[in-house]
Amino acid sequence: MTATITDIDTLRAQINERLIAIYPTGPGLLTEPVAYIAAGQGKRLRPLLTLLTARACGGSSEVALPAAGAVELLHNFTLVHDDIMDRDQTRHNQPSVHAKWNQSVAILAGDVLFVLALQELRRSATNVDAMSAAFVAGALAVCEGQALDLSFEERSDVSLQDYLGMVDLKTGHMLGLSAELGVLAAEGQEAIVTSVRRFGRLIGRAFQIQDDLLEIFSDAGTMGKSLGSDLAAGKQTYLLIAARERQPEETQEALAAAGDDLERGLSLLRDILESSGIRGEAEELVRRTIAEALAALPALGADQTELASFAELVLNRKK
Amino acid sequence: MTATITDIDTLRAQINERLIAIYPTGPGLLTEPVAYIAAGQGKRLRPLLTLLTARACGGSSEVALPAAGAVELLHNFTLVHDDIMDRDQTRHNQPSVHAKWNQSVAILAGDVLFVLALQELRRSATNVDAMSAAFVAGALAVCEGQALDLSFEERSDVSLQDYLGMVDLKTGHMLGLSAELGVLAAEGQEAIVTSVRRFGRLIGRAFQIQDDLLEIFSDAGTMGKSLGSDLAAGKQTYLLIAARERQPEETQEALAAAGDDLERGLSLLRDILESSGIRGEAEELVRRTIAEALAALPALGADQTELASFAELVLNRKK
Numbered sequence: 001m002t003a004t005i006t007d008i009d010t011l012r013a014q015i016n017e018r019l020i021a022i023y024p025t026g027p028g029l030l031t032e033p034v035a036y037i038a039a040g041q042g043k044r045l046r047p048l049l050t051l052l053t054a055r056a057c058g059g060s061s062e063v064a065l066p067a068a069g070a071v072e073l074l075h076n077f078t079l080v081h082d083d084i085m086d087r088d089q090t091r092h093n094q095p096s097v098h099a100k101w102n103q104s105v106a107i108l109a110g111d112v113l114f115v116l117a118l119q120e121l122r123r124s125a126t127n128v129d130a131m132s133a134a135f136v137a138g139a140l141a142v143c144e145g146q147a148l149d150l151s152f153e154e155r156s157d158v159s160l161q162d163y164l165g166m167v168d169l170k171t172g173h174m175l176g177l178s179a180e181l182g183v184l185a186a187e188g189q190e191a192i193v194t195s196v197r198r199f200g201r202l203i204g205r206a207f208q209i210q211d212d213l214l215e216i217f218s219d220a221g222t223m224g225k226s227l228g229s230d231l232a233a234g235k236q237t238y239l240l241i242a243a244r245e246r247q248p249e250e251t252q253e254a255l256a257a258a259g260d261d262l263e264r265g266l267s268l269l270r271d272i273l274e275s276s277g278i279r280g281e282a283e284e285l286v287r288r289t290i291a292e293a294l295a296a297l298p299a300l301g302a303d304q305t306e307l308a309s310f311a312e313l314v315l316n317r318k319k
Numbered sequence: 320m321t322a323t324i325t326d327i328d329t330l331r332a333q334i335n336e337r338l339i340a341i342y343p344t345g346p347g348l349l350t351e352p353v354a355y356i357a358a359g360q361g362k363r364l365r366p367l368l369t370l371l372t373a374r375a376c377g378g379s380s381e382v383a384l385p386a387a388g389a390v391e392l393l394h395n396f397t398l399v400h401d402d403i404m405d406r407d408q409t410r411h412n413q414p415s416v417h418a419k420w421n422q423s424v425a426i427l428a429g430d431v432l433f434v435l436a437l438q439e440l441r442r443s444a445t446n447v448d449a450m451s452a453a454f455v456a457g458a459l460a461v462c463e464g465q466a467l468d469l470s471f472e473e474r475s476d477v478s479l480q481d482y483l484g485m486v487d488l489k490t491g492h493m494l495g496l497s498a499e500l501g502v503l504a505a506e507g508q509e510a511i512v513t514s515v516r517r518f519g520r521l522i523g524r525a526f527q528i529q530d531d532l533l534e535i536f537s538d539a540g541t542m543g544k545s546l547g548s549d550l551a552a553g554k555q556t557y558l559l560i561a562a563r564e565r566q567p568e569e570t571q572e573a574l575a576a577a578g579d580d581l582e583r584g585l586s587l588l589r590d591i592l593e594s595s596g597i598r599g600e601a602e603e604l605v606r607r608t609i610a611e612a613l614a615a616l617p618a619l620g621a622d623q624t625e626l627a628s629f630a631e632l633v634l635n636r637k638k
Contacts, residue, residue, distance in 0.1 A: 026463050027466040030463065081430060084422075084426060085423040107404060111430075112463075112466075115458045118458075129448060136438050136441060144345050144349065150424070151347070
């Protein structure tokens, strides 16, 4: 499946090596959670994308390593804070930062991850200014996406379009930024910056719908977090919104059942999603969105092979 | 007292005008708390310092307005998050963000204030790169200072030296950054950057010891927050550490009393601080630190007058 990214393990190792060394000295209350996160089991998809887009426009992956580190730190900043807001106790099968330490440490650890991201980005030997501008815009989008996500928890009239708009901000812009930074680090052409940004944003959208599917249809061990936790928290997902629109009464019933017995509620919900065809449509939307993402890449010519493999990684992931 | 900063009200109005316009569109969950903070009753000391140092090295205050906005946003990012950690329910006589909305909104509003600060800094027409580097270093120092402050709550062996080290990070670096950015915005000489940074850091130290004094000796109405709230939360302050070192038993007694009856505890503590001479010594330290700050300014020649007035503002404030 990922045959064409021959050195993917090396790239991941280079990213992890950078992350582990990111914050050598400082107060223990900060260096310890940062080290904990740096040693975590994340898939490092975002920094991988940064390294791959640098290569796709003729640069070396090495030149994009600071930018890659920066996007992974930015991503983890959002995870640490989101886990507090969502009261998620685990992340990648380990206690989340607020669960392992406490909430104050998690707020502050998130803050410092963001600062470290900026510091890491500034270590780039190329194009720091353009990358910083893109980074700030991306960070703003992520905050806005998370704000919309939070506000949706209080609403029962969220449409699929609202949801996808939120996903584009919260997940799409981060992957768009990851892709963009690689090209900027490699000093690629403006047209390539634009096309990989579009590629990344669409991959982000596909990634999130895939995530919504895995949340409901995979087992908890694979996803590495409590199955159905979003369901329990009243989170909107693509599947829930579609189910609510298509079969409001049955969906209401399933959600109510989940309150007492999560397994039964999930089972009812799976039935609705299968019988209504929503599951199949969502899977089709993931495939179509990835095809659209790939269609954004012609400017790269033959060099898009690795990015196509990256898209497959997202499409075929099991967690 | 502040006769030499003849247009201080105009400067404050310019800062406030910028802050109010900082985030015109976005999700209401973010724009509303940001507007609330922008309309708040802060003294705007940090951005004032930025404008004054720009002027002190021969620039216009206008050129430093984006940098001034950025430091005030950075400052407010830290306040919003610190208020969650410290469970402070009010700020400038108004509900803090987490008290008015909720904790999730406050985490996210703090995050977006930081992003807006970066965006605002990038609007500068001059020296964006050097300012960004200083900004990131300053933000890191502030996070580290807050981490030390938190960790001190769990310790009873914090020395005055530990405390002043924490204050230099948490408060000093922010004022040093504010001062530095003004000179960078005005494209002043490197020697002036260095000297105003030192000036700002020392002013920050004096400011914090002054704050510790006001916390215990002023009345709650003037300070705009619950008198003795730090005491109740087990926060270390210059005065408490000195009292604990000098009169451990009496101080322990006063703190225990404060648990039941804050007024009585405060009264006992005031007696200790007066009779031991600690209050007088702390006041003397504030004066001496400000004198040291002023001694860092000779590179500015005659243009240091406004900065001396700024130092007086800090020395003579009542809240």
